[in-house]
Amino acid sequence: MHELGRAREIIGVVVKYGFQDWVSNNGLGRYLVTRKRLARIESYTKWERIRMALEELGPTFIKLGQILADRIDIVPKELREELGRLRDEANPMPDETAIREIEKQIKHPFDQIFTNFNYKRIASASLSQVYHAVLLNGEEVCIKIQRPGIEKKINLDLNLMNYFAARIQKSNPEMEALDIVGAIREFGRTINKELDFRHEAGNVIRFRHNFENNPDIYVPKVYLEFTTQKMLVEEFIYGTKVSEMTTLLSKGFDTKALALKAGKLLFEQIFNHSFFHADPHPGNIFVRDDQVIVFLDYGMMGSLREEYMNQLGKYVLGYLRRNPREISRALVALSGKKIFNQFRELEFQISEMLAQYQYLSLHEMDFGKVMNESIDIIVKFGLRLPAGIFLLIKSLITIERVAVTLYPEIDIAAEMKPYAANLISRQYDPKHIASEVFDYLMEYYKLIKDLPSEINDLLYRIREGKFRFQIEHSGFEPLLEHMDMASNRISMAIVVAGLVIGASVISRYEDIRWIGTIIFFLAGFFGFWLLIRLFRRNKF
Numbered sequence: 001m002h003e004l005g006r007a008r009e010i011i012g013v014v015v016k017y018g019f020q021d022w023v024s025n026n027g028l029g030r031y032l033v034t035r036k037r038l039a040r041i042e043s044y045t046k047w048e049r050i051r052m053a054l055e056e057l058g059p060t061f062i063k064l065g066q067i068l069a070d071r072i073d074i075v076p077k078e079l080r081e082e083l084g085r086l087r088d089e090a091n092p093m094p095d096e097t098a099i100r101e102i103e104k105q106i107k108h109p110f111d112q113i114f115t116n117f118n119y120k121r122i123a124s125a126s127l128s129q130v131y132h133a134v135l136l137n138g139e140e141v142c143i144k145i146q147r148p149g150i151e152k153k154i155n156l157d158l159n160l161m162n163y164f165a166a167r168i169q170k171s172n173p174e175m176e177a178l179d180i181v182g183a184i185r186e187f188g189r190t191i192n193k194e195l196d197f198r199h200e201a202g203n204v205i206r207f208r209h210n211f212e213n214n215p216d217i218y219v220p221k222v223y224l225e226f227t228t229q230k231m232l233v234e235e236f237i238y239g240t241k242v243s244e245m246t247t248l249l250s251k252g253f254d255t256k257a258l259a260l261k262a263g264k265l266l267f268e269q270i271f272n273h274s275f276f277h278a279d280p281h282p283g284n285i286f287v288r289d290d291q292v293i294v295f296l297d298y299g300m301m302g303s304l305r306e307e308y309m310n311q312l313g314k315y316v317l318g319y320l321r322r323n324p325r326e327i328s329r330a331l332v333a334l335s336g337k338k339i340f341n342q343f344r345e346l347e348f349q350i351s352e353m354l355a356q357y358q359y360l361s362l363h364e365m366d367f368g369k370v371m372n373e374s375i376d377i378i379v380k381f382g383l384r385l386p387a388g389i390f391l392l393i394k395s396l397i398t399i400e401r402v403a404v405t406l407y408p409e410i411d412i413a414a415e416m417k418p419y420a421a422n423l424i425s426r427q428y429d430p431k432h433i434a435s436e437v438f439d440y441l442m443e444y445y446k447l448i449k450d451l452p453s454e455i456n457d458l459l460y461r462i463r464e465g466k467f468r469f470q471i472e473h474s475g476f477e478p479l480l481e482h483m484d485m486a487s488n489r490i491s492m493a494i495v496v497a498g499l500v501i502g503a504s505v506i507s508r509y510e511d512i513r514w515i516g517t518i519i520f521f522l523a524g525f526f527g528f529w530l531l532i533r534l535f536r537r538n539k540f
Helices: 002-016 020-025 046-057 059-068 077-083 095-106 150-171 173-178 180-195 197-210 245-250 255-272 306-321 324-334 343-355 367-380 387-406 412-427 430-463 477-506 513-536
Strands: 114-117 128-135 140-146 231-235 275-277 285-287 293-295 301-303
Touching (some): 002 046, 059 077, 095 140, 180 197, 255 306, 255 412, 275 387, 306 412, 324 367, 343 367, 367 387, 477 513
């Protein structure tokens, strides 16, 4: 019943923003939405209406929109720009409610944990609220508490999203290549991680370990003894957001040094640790008074396999050399293809894209824009990139904007070059090569060692008659579906015929003739309904 009520609400919002044709075409709302509820908002573009609908539908859909804003492979540019306006904001829950939730998590009276607690929230988001407190030892902390019941609401929405995605993909075979169902499942895994604050705590600890000897960055301390699935307790940070340029300048900060430092810190995350902050927007980067940078909010982090990092390094070097072949090879390798028959055409398209910038210096070029255009090109060739790549692109573009705000003259690609070159050189390090050769030799050794027993097992199965072949048929799904539908209709027709005959027999007896009349009318109703279905689908 909850799903039915929420489904009606979702469809109602979709119709409200002028997408009733989409609803009826996908068979999702014919029995849930009446014509009286149909409404159009003609003064907004289609993309604006999608963004407004997601905002009205709440946290789950807002999070989905934020993630889709970075998916160059499945979302058109105009919609990505509109979804980029989504903010993770919501009406705050009452402070009393949040305090009760905090008490449930700590399981102790406040005076046994804190010497001071600010009962007024300092921040509010769609999933949680944040409060400031002081521990008994004098350390200041921020407490992020999850909204009560939000997990159930999100899982309810995820179930409906999976259902709708399956219906859409089935009704629109041309969208099969986009894998909407797979994208929703991936989103479900992502948001469920965000709902468990212990994952975020683990991210902070890992990040802190990576930079424990770097004087340019400070990572907040996590208080694991108080952290639970629904509550995160971190060190409270004082500082200035990098977006507050007036304050930074009034304090005498060197904004050029800050821009270079922020870029280098992200490059070190990506190229040296393969574990990076996936949302480094200005509100998540603080500068302490000693000009040390602090990244906040570790709920969304990205990581990439080593082979992807190597190809990213090759892409950067290809960009700096304006070499379309190097860029094309890196992009094809990132998509997991070893052989690509349309490589020459892809290289030509990349070359044409770079030609637009031939009269600009690297300093004048926009690295993020070029990377986005590169992804647009390979998507047109049907190539797909791993999800982590889109988080990386988002991070690079975001940090580039932050750096340019602080220091407009910065050349982000030039600053990235030493890291990319070092990454490539590590592939040819003698120790690295020796380690790879040793790993391959060990694999072959295990293969040769296990081969005799595997052959003996195969011969034994053949002798015992336990050896079986399994043959899979593909391409018969539509035929099987039609056969299943036809058998259902035949069964329905037989049942209707049986009811008619039964009604006729019963009607011969005066005392129970009324029962036969009822059965006859039921049979007539089902028979008439079946005929309407057949006529509407042009099955005659």
